[in-house]
Amino acid sequence: MIPLSVPNLKGNELKYVTEAIEDEWVSTGGSFIDRFENDMARYLNIEQAIAVQSGTAGLHLALQLAGVTNKHEVIVPTLTFIAAVNPVKYIGASPVFMDCDNSLNMNISKLREFCKTECSLTNSGLVNNKTNKVIKALVIVHVFGNMANMEELMKIANVYNLKIIEDATEALGTKYTSGKYSGKFAGTIGDFGVYSFNGNKIITTGGGGMLVAKDSSLAGRAKYLSTQAKDDSLHYTHNEVGYNYRMTNLQAALGVAQLEQLEVFIETKSNNYFYYKKLIDGIPGLSLLEFNKKTRPNYWFYSIVIDNKYSVNRDQLLEELNKRNIQTRPIWGLIHEQKPYLSEKGYQIEKANYYYKQVLNIPCSSNLTKIEINRISEHLKDINSQ
Structure with a gap:
């Protein structure tokens, strides 16, 4: 796993x-x-x-x-x-x-x-x-x-x-x-x-x-x-x-x-992010979420956005990757839709609904290896070709 x-x-x-x-x-x-x-x-x-x-x-x-x-x-x-x-x-x-x-x-x-x-x-x-x-x-x-x-x-x-x-x-x-x-x-x-x-x-x-x-x-x-x-x-x-x-x-x-060790962790996570990006950018229907260009991010989580050019939807991809021993997670359930908050007010919530359905977080530990990133990327390609 x-x-x-x-x-x-x-x-x-x-x-x-x-x-x-x-x-x-x-x-x-x-x-x-x-x-x-x-x-x-x-x-x-x-x-x-x-x-x-x-x-x-x-x-x-x-x-x-x-x-x-x-x-x-x-x-x-x-x-x-x-x-x-x-x-x-x-x-x-x-x-x-x-x-x-x-x-x-x-x-x-x-x-x-x-x-x-x-x-x-x-x-x-x-x-x-x-x-x-x-x-x-x-x-x-x-x-x-x-x-x-x-x-x-x-x-x-x-x-x-x-x-x-x-x-x-x-x-x-x-x-x-x-x-x-x-x-x-x-x-x-x-x-x-x-x-x-x-x-x-x-x-x-x-x-x-x-x-x-x-x-x-x-x-x-x-x-x-x-x-x-x-x-x-x-x-x-x-x-x-x-x-x-x-x-x-x-x-x-x-x-x-x-x-x-924080700065070492950030450097590793940055290198892994751009290595992921190079591989994922070549897969139709997938893109790696960008970071603010005015910043040096810590690259904590890597999020892929799935559009309709990919062969399966978010939930199907999550299930398939977990079957292949790659742990992934969807984004959080929107809070204004959670039971304790149903009576609270929101303002023009639109994009959050879209991204909730389209975003999947993939492995991002600071000890993640390039071999593991290659394996994950190959599985993303393989699932798309089925």
Whole structure:
């Protein structure tokens, strides 16, 4: 079986985890947590990063710190993993679903049109004319490591007073190489950025995530809230409701070792992407999804788009490849069609419906070999010729 996306643990992972165990610091205290946070901040060229239990926990904290309450709405994509949207519900706010563009990221043109024609800018903020609720924030997801159009998004945010939360859970290492934000990493442009280290991400801690904030005082508050809001840790004084959201030292030990290898992983995934592209471009009906040309992507996931020139549809191709021991996955089910969100509003969702039916993710691990890529490509050709 060629798996879809698995960890690459060939660095100092065992050494650092063993050190943490020998020091008997295995829970939410220990030197590796501080080290991982400092290493991440240094990598991203920012002041501070806060290690948390998951990307979802980071998003929950970011929404709270952005001032979102149960009286507000939050603009979100429909084409994403549901974890990007569930924290909106944790707070009791309402999501407003937005369509995607051809990059699978949020359609910024439709977002601008929605803000201009469906909302009113008031002293209280941007008000949805249909619900009379203030739209407080927007969650932008850099889908599969591909940078969304942050230049245009930040213009809209400035006009309409929206807090921007970057879900960079799939995009660690992706950065602009030209334009206004040249040199800036995904997750460091908006008001908040969130990263994930789940087992299938470009680096992993088994679980865990990281939260960053443009306002350093809010980063400090995130750390406070993530550690049960302790005002006096000796006498267990808590003046607010906090969360058990702190990363463990064992996870952080893995993270330190993984971050040491991130640039090597990106280089490997870039080489594999272009090798795939050369082979897949010669197969009628298939194309490899492009990345934003103004960026150095992390090439986290490789997505093929299947059109009617190919001999089978997405589901048939998925089934056939899995039979041949090649693990593939469809894109996520659109969130506005999921049962918990059927009563929520969406705006002109069209392209997301198309891409949901046409996109298939193929093996993309950083330890994927050219021999395996050749095998996958040959099977794609063979299926098309049947």
